[in-house]
Amino acid sequence: MKEKNTVSPRPSLWAIGATISRRQYWLFAVTGLLLPLVAWSLLTAGDWIDPVFMPSPLRVLQRFQTWLMDDDLLRDSAISVYRVGAGFLLSAVLALPIGLLIGAYRPIEALLEPLTDFIRYMPAVAFIPLVMLWFGIGESAKISIIFIGTFFQMVLMVAENVRGVPRAQIEAAQTMGATRGEIVQLVLLQSAKPAILDTLRITMGWAWTYLVVAELVAANSGLGYAILKAQRYLKTDTIFAGIVLIGVIGLLMDQAFRWLHRRSFPWLHSKG
Amino acid sequence: MANVIIEKLGKRFGAATHTPAALQDVDLRIEDGEFVTLVGASGCGKSTLLRILAGLETHTAGRVSCGGRPIDGPGADRAMVFQHYSLYPWLKVMENIKFSRQLRANREALTSADVEAASGRADALLDLIGLGKVADAYPNQLSGGMQQRVAIARALMGRPAMLLMDEPFGALDAQTREVMHDLILHIHRVEKPTIVFVTHDVEEAIYLGQRVVLMQPRPGRIHSIYPVPLPAQRTQDMKHGAEFRALKHEILARIRESAGVNTDQDLLERLNLAGTTH
Numbered sequence: 176m177k178e179k180n181t182v183s184p185r186p187s188l189w190a191i192g193a194t195i196s197r198r199q200y201w202l203f204a205v206t207g208l209l210l211p212l213v214a215w216s217l218l219t220a221g222d223w224i225d226p227v228f229m230p231s232p233l234r235v236l237q238r239f240q241t242w243l244m245d246d247d248l249l250r251d252s253a254i255s256v257y258r259v260g261a262g263f264l265l266s267a268v269l270a271l272p273i274g275l276l277i278g279a280y281r282p283i284e285a286l287l288e289p290l291t292d293f294i295r296y297m298p299a300v301a302f303i304p305l306v307m308l309w310f311g312i313g314e315s316a317k318i319s320i321i322f323i324g325t326f327f328q329m330v331l332m333v334a335e336n337v338r339g340v341p342r343a344q345i346e347a348a349q350t351m352g353a354t355r356g357e358i359v360q361l362v363l364l365q366s367a368k369p370a371i372l373d374t375l376r377i378t379m380g381w382a383w384t385y386l387v388v389a390e391l392v393a394a395n396s397g398l399g400y401a402i403l404k405a406q407r408y409l410k411t412d413t414i415f416a417g418i419v420l421i422g423v424i425g426l427l428m429d430q431a432f433r434w435l436h437r438r439s440f441p442w443l444h445s446k447g
Numbered sequence: 448m449a450n451v452i453i454e455k456l457g458k459r460f461g462a463a464t465h466t467p468a469a470l471q472d473v474d475l476r477i478e479d480g481e482f483v484t485l486v487g488a489s490g491c492g493k494s495t496l497l498r499i500l501a502g503l504e505t506h507t508a509g510r511v512s513c514g515g516r517p518i519d520g521p522g523a524d525r526a527m528v529f530q531h532y533s534l535y536p537w538l539k540v541m542e543n544i545k546f547s548r549q550l551r552a553n554r555e556a557l558t559s560a561d562v563e564a565a566s567g568r569a570d571a572l573l574d575l576i577g578l579g580k581v582a583d584a585y586p587n588q589l590s591g592g593m594q595q596r597v598a599i600a601r602a603l604m605g606r607p608a609m610l611l612m613d614e615p616f617g618a619l620d621a622q623t624r625e626v627m628h629d630l631i632l633h634i635h636r637v638e639k640p641t642i643v644f645v646t647h648d649v650e651e652a653i654y655l656g657q658r659v660v661l662m663q664p665r666p667g668r669i670h671s672i673y674p675v676p677l678p679a680q681r682t683q684d685m686k687h688g689a690e691f692r693a694l695k696h697e698i699l700a701r702i703r704e705s706a707g708v709n710t711d712q713d714l715l716e717r718l719n720l721a722g723t724t725h
Binding site for chain 2: 341343344346347348349350351352353354357361362365366368440441442443445
């Protein structure tokens with residue numbers, strides 16, 4: 176007997192580990208981003224909340240515009256991006272080779288990892304007085320704070336990335352006659368590269384956190400400084416605008432890293 | 448002349464003397480061009496023995512040499528094929544096969560004729576493993592069986608005197624394994640490397656090996672060595688022959704003895720009882 180009207184059951188969106196279409200993904204993503212915005216608008220729509228306490232989204236947007244037109248938003252952003260970039264780059268340039276060596280050679284691991292672990296637990300913020308003593312309040316002070324906040328974490332994470340290289344990849348190279356240097360260069364580094372790029376992406380986020388910390392304490396320009404100044408004059412809309420802007424710049428950088436990941440490692444993204 | 452000579456070989460991990468040795472008093476000679484398989488219950492030291500031959504593990508007693516030279520460390524004359532995760536996923540199939548060409552050990556005193564010959568060899572190996580069509584694919588685009596074929600070709604690229612294989616087909620399904628068996632036998636006939644092949648699959652050990660070395664655990668040692676009573680040219684239907692089945696039966700019985708699994712009736716009843724009272 177022929178069965179009619181049998182429709183194969185649609186797989187549930189809510190099954191554990193379900194696959195969902197790109198459209199559905201974006202639908203949820205946009206909803207997730209819009210919901211807080213809507214809640215924020217509703218909260219500030221009436222006048223039972225003092226705008227000094229929480230300004231409306233529209234006011235923040237207007238503040239963006241005046242900041243951009245009259246108050247040099249671009250200069251503030253540029254100087255902040257420069258500080259993050261410099262501190263982060265300095266961290267990366269030193270952390271990559273050191274992490275690679277720690278991951279590759281056990282004696283170097285024993286020599287440096289406990290020390291790095293120790294320093295990592297010292298709060299970077301606590302170094303601010305010392306940094307100001309040593310570097311004053313110039314650019315090098317802010318870059319130093321970002322460096323202290325990211326470098327030690329980065330070393331440990333890169334070392335872990337390198338240790339994550341499958342043993343068989345290393346041993347295969349050994350039985351093909353590779354020297355230690357060749358294994359580090361041709362196997363460890365190549366194999367760990369995607370994980371290392373992810374480490375850089377994650378530590379970039381932390382660099383932004385320390386930027387604001389550094390600018391809150393010792394600066395006379397930049398987004399963090401603008402936020403601090405706004406607090407002094409109760410310009411809550413500027414505080415909101417500054418925070419949102421830092422979030423947007425961070426998101427853009429994160430996306431740039433993801434794009435670089437897809438471009439650099441086609442072998443990871445070309446399954447099937 | 449024996450290619451590999453193993454005398455009174457012993458291996459202990461760490462300084463612990465109260466645990467049984469991983470290997471103890473292992474004596475074995477492997478002829479040039481021979482195909483030897485190692486089987487045994489887990490913990491019998493078959494993989495440790497293979498890794499000592501590869502130079503990836505050190506021994507703590509006795510002597511081991513390959514081609515008259517004592518083994519101390521890995522070398523390109525003894526290539527190894529692992530169970531998995533040994534291919535370089537960032538390199539395409541052909542680049543994986545040619546990996547050893549970029550190593551200094553192979554670049555010294557190279558004439559352009561050598562380079563050309565190497566390139567020809569890589570092409571020939573690719574044809575041998577039947578993957579000419581996917582030379583530009585990445586490993587994660589291939590099936591498990593295809594990946595292992597690439598790993599074999601890569602190991603053969605440097606013309607190693609020995610091919611060491613550590614359960615290379617252990618993660619493959621039964622049909623793919625049979626195809627791989629005939630491929631590796633074919634390679635052995637064509638290239639004539641000495642092959643030492645570790646497996647836990649007795650049928651695989653008999654079908655591939657000219658001799659099957661049975662090992663037993665606690666301490667890891669050789670139990671017995673069985674010459675395989677099959678002609679050099681193997682075919683799948685030999686697996687159903689009386690001699691094949693008898694040898695398989697014999698080896699499996701010896702492994703069961705040494706594995707020490709308790710099939711005591713009282714114990715099984717106690718297990719059952721414990722299961723039903725709750």
